[in-house]
Amino acid sequence: MSTTLTDAPRTERAPGPRLLRGxxxxxxxxxxxxxxxxxxxxxxxxxxxxxxxxxxxDFLDAAGWPAKELAQPTVESGSVGLVITAxxxxxLILAVFVGAPLIAGDQEQGTAQLxxxxxxxxxxxxxxxxxxxxxxxxxxxxxxxxxFTWWWKPYRSVFPALWSDGSVFDNTGPMLPALCLFMTAAGxxxxxxxxxxxxxxxxxxVFAAAAGVVWDEMIVHLAPTRTITYPLNADMPSHxxxxxxxxxxxxxxDGHLYxxxxxxxxxxxxxxxxxxxxxxxxxxxxxxxxxxxxxxxxTGAGILLAGTVVLTAFVLWRVSRRPL
Amino acid sequence: xxxxFTPDGASGAWALEARGxxxxxxxxxxxxxxxxxxxxxxxxxxxxPNGAGKSTLLGIATRQVQPxxxxxxxxxxxxxxxxxxxxxxxLGQDKPLFKRFTVAETLRMGAELNPxxxxxxxxxxxxxxxxxxxxxxxxxSGGQRTRVAFALAFGKRPDLLLLDEPMSDxxxxxxxxMSTLLMSEAVERGTTVVMSSHMxxxxxxxxxxxxxxxxxxxxxxxxxxxxxxxxxxxxxLAPEGDPVAALAPHTVVExxxxxxxxxxxxxxxxxxxxxxxxxxxxxxxxxxxxLRAPDVPPLFTPGARTEAxxxxxx
Numbered sequence: 001m002s003t004t005l006t007d008a009p010r011t012e013r014a015p016g017p018r019l020l021r022g023x024x025x026x027x028x029x030x031x032x033x034x035x036x037x038x039x040x041x042x043x044x045x046x047x048x049x050x051x052x053x054x055x056x057x058d059f060l061d062a063a064g065w066p067a068k069e070l071a072q073p074t075v076e077s078g079s080v081g082l083v084i085t086a087x088x089x090x091x092l093i094l095a096v097f098v099g100a101p102l103i104a105g106d107q108e109q110g111t112a113q114l115x116x117x118x119x120x121x122x123x124x125x126x127x128x129x130x131x132x133x134x135x136x137x138x139x140x141x142x143x144x145x146x147x148f149t150w151w152w153k154p155y156r157s158v159f160p161a162l163w164s165d166g167s168v169f170d171n172t173g174p175m176l177p178a179l180c181l182f183m184t185a186a187g188x189x190x191x192x193x194x195x196x197x198x199x200x201x202x203x204x205x206v207f208a209a210a211a212g213v214v215w216d217e218m219i220v221h222l223a224p225t226r227t228i229t230y231p232l233n234a235d236m237p238s239h240x241x242x243x244x245x246x247x248x249x250x251x252x253x254d255g256h257l258y259x260x261x262x263x264x265x266x267x268x269x270x271x272x273x274x275x276x277x278x279x280x281x282x283x284x285x286x287x288x289x290x291x292x293x294x295x296x297x298x299t300g301a302g303i304l305l306a307g308t309v310v311l312t313a314f315v316l317w318r319v320s321r322r323p324l
Numbered sequence: 325x326x327x328x329f330t331p332d333g334a335s336g337a338w339a340l341e342a343r344g345x346x347x348x349x350x351x352x353x354x355x356x357x358x359x360x361x362x363x364x365x366x367x368x369x370x371x372x373p374n375g376a377g378k379s380t381l382l383g384i385a386t387r388q389v390q391p392x393x394x395x396x397x398x399x400x401x402x403x404x405x406x407x408x409x410x411x412x413x414x415l416g417q418d419k420p421l422f423k424r425f426t427v428a429e430t431l432r433m434g435a436e437l438n439p440x441x442x443x444x445x446x447x448x449x450x451x452x453x454x455x456x457x458x459x460x461x462x463x464x465s466g467g468q469r470t471r472v473a474f475a476l477a478f479g480k481r482p483d484l485l486l487l488d489e490p491m492s493d494x495x496x497x498x499x500x501x502m503s504t505l506l507m508s509e510a511v512e513r514g515t516t517v518v519m520s521s522h523m524x525x526x527x528x529x530x531x532x533x534x535x536x537x538x539x540x541x542x543x544x545x546x547x548x549x550x551x552x553x554x555x556x557x558x559x560x561l562a563p564e565g566d567p568v569a570a571l572a573p574h575t576v577v578e579x580x581x582x583x584x585x586x587x588x589x590x591x592x593x594x595x596x597x598x599x600x601x602x603x604x605x606x607x608x609x610x611x612x613x614x615l616r617a618p619d620v621p622p623l624f625t626p627g628a629r630t631e632a633x634x635x636x637x638x
Contacts, residue, residue: 021436022436023436025433025436026433029433030425109423110420111420113388113414113416114420114422116387116388117386117409117412118409118433118480119438119480121406323389323390
């Protein structure tokens with residue numbers, strides 16, 4: 001008898017405003033831990049970047065830089081390397097831990113069946129998942145990229161890596177968000193196809209690592225190289241200090257190019273003879289200028305975003321056509 | 325027999341209507357040329373041995389499996405039309421739920437994803453089992469989890485409830501509770517129920533309509549009340565040890581000869597010989613005989629077969 005008493009008055013909804021509704025509520029609730037983790041990465045990462053920039057600024061101010069030269073040409077502190085490693089690993093971590101289990105987890109647990117036998121279509125559900133994850137990844141990556149760029153740009157000459165190196169190129173400007181989105185999309189796609197969490201995470205890891213290696217080879221092809229010719233005994237023009245060397249030759253007056261090592265002989269006499277024999281008068285230098293960096297980054301980001309769109313469209317098309 | 329149960333005209337009166345339905349997997353066909361109709365408001369048992377295609381048929385009806393051929397309509401709506409989704413609810417064999425959700429959150433999911441959600445009914449089902457609303461689903465017992473899954477299915481207020489061996493992992497007490505709950509909710513709302521089960525006694529108690537599958541094909545379909553009387557269990561003397569000739573006008577489902585005596589389960593076609601002892605078989609006997617004899621032509625009670633509108637061409 002006493003149990004019936006409690007039944008009546010408890011049917012009202014738990015207090016508190018309902019910020020989210022429908023599928024958005026479901027996706028945010030299901031992936032609450034993952035979304036909060038990304039938020040934590042964003043906040044803590046931002047604090048870290050601001051702190052490290054301050055540290056470097058203090059160190060360089062104390063050393064009297066840039067008026068005085070540094071004892072070493074670059075700041076080789078461990079924390080700079082750590083930041084670069086962490087940012088460089090972010091796309092891979094997102095692919096493996098956010099992308100791969102996103103839908104594969106539901107396929108494996110059977111909750112895909114649970115959700116898709118309610119009154120919403122598979123396509124809307126998966127599209128909502130995409131929207132939440134992409135938005136969170138994008139905000140996180142943009143913020144971190146902006147802060148890292150803000151740190152790196154004024155102090156780039158003391159950074160241990162050149163702008164064209166993957167550790168800088170991939171972590172600044174539009175590249176970091178584009179890489180994060182692309183890798184996440186790749187993880188999601190692999191997950192949908194593999195249908196198993198652990199297997200899709202393993203495949204995604206291998207894919208992301210391989211894609212990273214391939215991408216670093218791609219960087220120099222993102223813009224057409226320039227070539228400059230200057231006299232053999234002159235110094236390289238100073239505006240090329242920050243350029244990336246692609247190739248280098250020596251050339252004769254009639255424009256014929258020879259390999260850089262052609263006349264590096266054992267003795268100076270032999271070298272001079274060689275120069276004279278071939279009529280070499282010029283250095284020829286093929287390079288990518290620092291001013292080309294934004295164009296290269298946007299080109300690269302465009303390629304990656306196009307890849308993201310293709311992968312996303314493929315997953316949505318597949319989900320709409322056949323059951324999960 | 326049952327004109328009231330075999331509505332004509334408006335196809336919405338059929339809860340399920342299959343025409344030439346087939347599903348082929350890489351390892352072979354799972355369903356072949358399945359055509360039947362299920363009138364609205366019935367409790368239908370889906371019977372068959374393992375691998376008969378029961379789960380595939382339920383999978384097609386719940387959009388989890390895409391048929392290779394033919395079509396299936398839920399209350400007149402093609403099942404691949406999103407409009408069919410609010411009409412049915414599904415309770416699978418392993419009743420997947422989000423383990424980290426609380427019971428209250430699970431019901432809220434039902435409310436967020438279903439336009440016709442009935443929170444009061446869902447909460448009543450959960451409360452009547454003393455399942456705490458704030459408990460995480462992962463911490464519940466099997467019976468409690470099934471109850472939450474039932475609440476989610478009934479809260480959707482479906483016209484058609486599809487159950488794939490819903491009671492298989494429950495203890496007898498929980499099974500009894502769930503059957504009672506299922507029957508009372510279904511009767512109260514007039515919900516059409518299709519449930520697959522291996523428990524023939526369970527089906528006999530609950531179901532008034534039967535769909536028997538074997539080897540991916542329909543063996544029998546129709547009213548349980550009409551299917552059983554269509555059969556007779558006859559015992560008689562076999563003239564030369566071979567009763568086939570004597571039984572000829574009838575369809576023999578199963579026949580056993582012992583010495584000069586035979587016992588057979590037949591489908592009656594006309595009057596039976598007065599020399600035989602005739603008994604009415606139980607539902608269980610009819611089902612078992614059909615499951616053992618896959619080559620007997622299928623039996624449909626009137627109305628249970630879909631008209632062959634060019635969809636049987638395969």
